[in-house]
Amino acid sequence: MPFDHNDHYHRLLLRKLPPHGRTALDIGCGTGRFARLLAARGYEVDALDPAPDVIAAARAAGGGPRFRTADVTEEDLPEGRYDVITCLASLHHMPFGTVTRLRAALAPGGALLVLGCYAGTTWWDLAAAPANAVARVAVYAGERLRGAHEPPLAPPVRQPDMTLPRIRAEAARLLPGSGVRQLLFWRYLLTYQRDGSQRDDAQRG
Ligand SMILES: C[S@@+](CC[C@H](N)C(=O)[O-])C[C@H]1O[C@@H](n2cnc3c(N)ncnc32)[C@H](O)[C@@H]1O
Structure with missing residues (x-):
């Protein structure tokens, strides 16, 4: 299995989980690796993906x-239900405005965590190329040592079309108070917490 840029950030995302969270929704869950980590931490997890083959693989695991x-984008999400909603490398598969539906599905005090992909190249991405090469070699060597060679089912991928400045602008507009942090490996982390008093605001925008 090659180095996976999304799995690399699982630990970072787990550190951002709200304390005492119980309910979670993982959007674009793929074969479910992150959803299983949430379940292992005691969350009651709903995990959605439109690709039937990846959902079959997720269920089998x-x-x-x-x-x-x-x-x-077509689902009626329950309003105010989830303590955490996660989107790992899936938001760029849908209109960015989908975040307003996710915001409405957050319980008061709940957190939206997006590990996103952006388009274009920044100076920071130049640092990603050597780090990427080192990570790939390390993962390949580790797998050779363990004798692993079965490629897992790969979920659908898509090239992002929003640049980081546009993502920051849209996040500020649609998710006031959110933060967008640039990460290595062409990724960003968007964090948003729904105010405990904000029940109806989530319907606007
Ligand atoms: C690059 S994969 C990431 C999968 C997984 N989150 C991971 O980190 O390995 C993107 C996933 O988003 C899913 N996806 C695409 N459009 C979607 C939509 N409208 N609603 C939910 N998921 C979607 C795809 O089917 C795919 O499994």
């Missing part, structure tokens, strides 16, 4: 989440 074949 088990681990606790309720995996469902669903497109989040």
Whole structure:
């Protein structure tokens, strides 16, 4: 299995989970690796992906989440339900404005965590190329040592079309108070916390 830029950030995302969270929704869950990590931390997890083959693979791997074949842009999400909503490398598959539906599905005090992909190259991305090469070699060597060679089912991928400045501007407009942090490996982390008093505001925008 090659170095996975999304899995690399699982630990960072787990550190951002709200304390005492119980309910989680993972959007574009793929084969469910992150959804299973949430379930292992005691979350009751709903995990959605529109690709039937990846949902079949996620269900076969088990681990606790309720995996469902669903497109989040067409889904009626329950309002105010989730303590955490995660989107790992999936937001660029849908209109960025989908974040307003996710915001409405957050429980008061709940957190939206987006590990996103952006378009274009920044000076920071120049540092990613050597780090990427080192990480790939390390993962390849580790797998050779363990004798692993079965490639896992790969979820659908798509090239992002929003630059980081545009993502920051849209996040500021649609998710006031959110933060967008640039990460290595062409990724960003968007964090947003729904105010405990903000029940109806989430319907605007
Ligand atoms: C690059 S994969 C990432 C999968 C997984 N989150 C991970 O980190 O390995 C993007 C996923 O988003 C899913 N996706 C695309 N459009 C979607 C939509 N409208 N609603 C929910 N998921 C979607 C794809 O089917 C795909 O599995």
